Amino acid sequence: MxxxxxxxxxxxxxxxxxxxxxxxxxxxxxxxxxxxxxxxxxxxxxxxxxxxxxxxxxxxxxxxxxxxxxxxxxxxxxxxxxxxxxxxYRKDKKQVYLTDTIYMETVLETEELNEENLKPRLEQIDKAIESLPKKCREVFLLKREHNLKNREIAEYLGISIKTVEDHISRALRIIRQQVLGLLILILTSFFK
Missing domain, CATH: 1.10.1740.10 (RNA polymerase sigma factor, region 2, helix turn helix motif)
Structure with missing residues (x-):
């Protein structure tokens, strides 16, 4: 005993x-x-x-x-x-919210464009994702398409959670820069 x-x-x-x-x-x-x-x-x-x-x-x-x-x-x-x-939970929810918000902001900015210009914008998002560095794209797609948590991605890829967060942030920054570049191009073509 x-x-x-x-x-x-x-x-x-x-x-x-x-x-x-x-x-x-x-x-x-x-x-x-x-x-x-x-x-x-x-x-x-x-x-x-x-x-x-x-x-x-x-x-x-x-x-x-x-x-x-x-x-x-x-x-x-x-x-x-x-x-x-x-x-x-709060940290993960905040990260998911941030990822979804930035991605959706980029897509929703297209609502002001007509349907004819929307398709190239969505194609540009896909091209931006494809242009990401290999590991960055892999992490981003696991997050976006498979809805995995950062911890799950880290375990699956054998990397740290911090590295996962860095890849997601980098991916979102690159996508936003490329897509906003297209938006500026489209908008300036309206005012010519």
């Missing part, structure tokens, strides 16, 4: 604050599955849920010396886990 128990929350926190690795292992073993199951209900992605829970335990270890002995350790861990999910 283990010397540790959640019935003695204050003792657990004191052991944890003292850097007791066996205490930490006990907490991990007892809560890893419930935390993963809890966060999986939000993510519907087992790997992501496991990453979030692992991050939560790392935070627990980093913050152990600041833990309040009167606070519930379980509540603290569930809160950290939930907050980590919210942070990732």
């Amino acid at each position: 283990s010397q540790y128990s959640f019935k003695h929350n204050e003792k657990l926190i004191h052991c944890l604050r003292a850097g007791d690795s066996q205490c930490f292992q006990f907490i991990f073993n007892e809560l890893v599955e419930p935390l993963t199951a809890f966060i999986y209900t939000y993510t519907r992605d087992e790997a992501l849920a496991e990453d979030i829970v692992q991050h939560s335990f790392m935070k627990l270890w980093e913050k152990r010396t600041f833990l309040d002995p009167q606070a519930s350790l379980k509540t603290f861990l569930f809160t950290i886990t939930h907050n980590r999910f919210i942070d990732l």
Whole structure:
């Protein structure tokens, strides 16, 4: 039988604050599955849920010396886990929103053009995508056509999430520059 128990929350926190690795292992073993199951209900992605829970335990270890002995350790861990999910969700949602917004702005600018000029504009967008550097295009198409998250693209291609974000930003910048160049050309032809 283990010397540790959640019935003695204050003792657990004191052991944890003292850097007791066996205490930490006990907490991990007892809560890893419930935390993963809890966060999986939000993510519907087992790997992501496991990453979030692992991050939560790392935070627990980093913050152990600041833990309040009167606070519930379980509540603290569930809160950290939930907050980590919210942070990732907001970040990913913001990135998806940014990608979709810039792409749609470029396409919607064509609404002021007549249908005759719209087709060349859409073809220009496709040409701009095709002209992207190979890796940049691959990342952009995985995002746009397969609706993958940055983390999924990073795992699939074996690159960092930061590299994925850089490729998407670069792709959007190139597409916008090329498409806006065509728009200026079309608009100046109206005023000749």
